Amino acid sequence: MALLLVGLFLFIGVHCIRPFAPDLRESMIEQLGARNWKLLYSAVAIVGLLTTIMGYGYARYSAVWLWTPPVWSRHVAALLILVAFIYLAVAKMPYSKMKQMGGHPMLIGVKLWAFAHLISNGSSADVVLFGAFLAWAVADYAISKRRDREAGVTYEAPNMKYDLIAVVIGTVAFALFAFYLHPILIGVAPFAI
Template structure:
């Protein structure tokens, strides 16, 4: 079957993202790997399966959904810069509202950083990345791939909110109200923030350079 490789990769991707984070498997893995080890292993697995899924979409039969136009390449080229900046500002930062937060006990709701703009910045980055890549990939396999990611990011935020409310109780509502009262823009930019922003720009440049080697297509016009 021509679609079998894509279907198998698609199923494995969602199983690998849903099973390890559900009880009793997640507590069992965290006891053996530690919280940091679990996060590292889960992230590595996610990236590996994602690369497999993208490659499988490229090998799937080409069923066009809309015609390609030269302007379409500018959509992901433009949107990937804010995606990289969001990643740089959110990874390994305290965020008790979402997954991927580090040192959450040190979270300051009066200085929440990017959490003031989005409780789930990693999911926001995923949504922007996937929606931007739908535009120049107007075939069925890539439409299913990136469209599903965009929907997954939207639903994922609601599911995480529900779980965190259950786990944190009244503390979740207290922190959310405190974050809402924090200023949208900080009055000062620290050296750490500048370093993270620089890292985001560097990541953007590296992804443009690596794209032909990883995907086989240049992202540049």
């Protein structure tokens, strides 16, 4: 579990700098330069992500089962994760009704992904991993929305074409990951019969 906690500290910690310590971020950019700051940020995030993945892999084998999720939770989780993939696709679209309505679609996608995994998994490793991501995404979303209101940020006029593109891309990515990559990368087949 320690390796998982170190990975989460690095990955989520570096992602907390902008919302929780913007002055530190600006100071680092001034000292290191924008390019070097991005390289350092990316390096810490990558090391944190890889450490989180390895730590979760080890923690799963010694995790304590806190509850047994009901069967219905798998179906709800699948639907939520499909929507999460769509929101991740929306994050890359220049114009979107979904982006205009909610703002920060990447954080919405992370919240849905983490919540879906929390309701459909019941081990202590799952609670630590997905709970940490959910807590970070909820806090970052609230701070980002407040920052947008204070700065008067508005999103471009929506174009439904980009929402449709995001739905197609998100659905294809979800199917590819759920049926092919999840079993290979995570070791769990979400739709095993």
